[in-house]
């Protein structure tokens with residue numbers, strides 16, 4: 001049985017028909033076509049699917065779409081302002097914070113949540129924060145650099 | 157994932173009634189354990205009853221000698237609570253070590269203890285502090301709550317509503333985390349309180365357990381040296397690709413020593 005879920009995604013009111021078992025990430029990717037949010041695992045460990053729901057970062061693969069009723073969701077697609085990248089996106093660009101880019105949307109969404117709580121995180125704090133965001137390419141070094149720069153730019 | 161029905165609970169009592177009416181229904185809290193389990197098709201509930209809208213299950217109350225945490229309070233809320241950090245620093249520290257930020261933003265204390273994963277952190281704090289679990293039916297002492305591997309004293313239609321922790325004189329938690337999942341390979345919670353010393357071990361065995369020899373030694377002398385030569389038997393401890401039973405037994409002593417050294 002399906003039901004209608006209504007929520008705000010990247011500032012736009014949307015409604016969709018979903019099953020109770022539809023995951024939030026499936027709603028975003030398969031129904032709304034927002035494929036910037038990725039799925040990298042089925043064990044809730046990789047963080048490729050991180051989005052913001054009512055301002056906090058969470059794994060959209062581990063929340064039901066019906067649980068997002070009335071929520072305000074932001075995905076990677078909602079960050080840039082027209083052609084101007086969000087400061088955290090810009091920092092990943094400038095610091096070469098990605099290689100294949102698969103983990104990047106989740107990394108950026110997690111990083112923004114960190115920067116909102118902690119305007120000038122140390123390298124150690126960034127590495128601890130990335131516990132739930134796995135990258136198979138970069139070795140994390142430039143991701144950490146990007147996040148440090150992005151947090152400073154966001155809070156400048 | 158198999159399909160199921162979904163409803164939102166209006167209160168803990170209503171959720172308990174719904175569980176009573178349908179033995180295949182399940183409550184969902186943070187979903188951090190339940191949803192991955194459903195994805196793997198390891199469970200097939202008829203209905204998920206969502207506790208997320210039940211606001212009176214969320215929140216922290218600190219009185220002089222007790223910290224009370226609502227079942228739906230997230231790990232992140234506990235980790236960042238200035239009140240908890242002041243009353244029981246070890247508890248805020250433990251909550252901040254659970255999983256990763258996104259897991260802490262959703263996962264709840266009620267879900268964690270009801271699940272009773274042998275490698276979960278909270279069972280260490282509940283048994284280590286001698287907490288009391290309040291449910292829709294009764295109050296259960298932490299020592300009686302955790303029964304065995306993934307098994308608790310909860311009845312099928314019983315819901316955890318809050319957990320009360322007595323404020324100790326000093327306590328700390330040390331965990332040797334699994335480097336991939338951050339679950340405890342071994343976690344040791346030590347606490348010194350008016351009514352005695354407690355040492356609780358999680359991760360090492362099928363279920364959290366206390367170490368009476370360490371408790372006695374620390375009652376006579378509250379110092380890391382007091383437990384340095386006390387070894388638990390590796391008999392019945394967990395053994396997997398991450399750590400053998402023998403290694404886990406060794407880690408219990410090491411983590412206990414460090415927890416006593418860090419106690420505040």
Ligand SMILES: Cc1cc2nc3c(=O)[nH]c(=O)nc-3n(C[C@H](O)[C@H](O)[C@H](O)COP(=O)(O)OP(=O)(O)OC[C@H]3O[C@@H](n4cnc5c(N)ncnc54)[C@H](O)[C@@H]3O)c2cc1C
Pocket residue numbers: 043044045182183184185186187188189190191192227228253254255256259262263264265266267268269270271273275276277278310314315316317337338339340
């Ligand atoms: C990547 C990852 C890493 C993790 N790392 C750790 C870690 O390091 N340490 C750790 O301790 N945990 C860890 N966890 C588990 C996490 O803490 C979960 O939040 C927790 O185990 C379950 O809580 P939940 O609120 O998500 O419960 P859910 O998944 O919603 O529910 C779990 C079970 O409890 C039942 N339940 C939920 N609430 C209640 C209630 N109030 N009364 C009765 N029954 C209830 C449900 O029906 C279900 O059977 C990790 C999880 C993930 C995905």
Ligand code: FES
Pocket residue numbers: 038039040041042043044045046047048049050059060061062
């Ligand atoms: S897809 Fe891996 S954590 Fe969500």
Ligand code: FES
Pocket residue numbers: 097098099100101102103104134135136137138
């Ligand atoms: S850049 Fe390829 S997974 Fe991170």
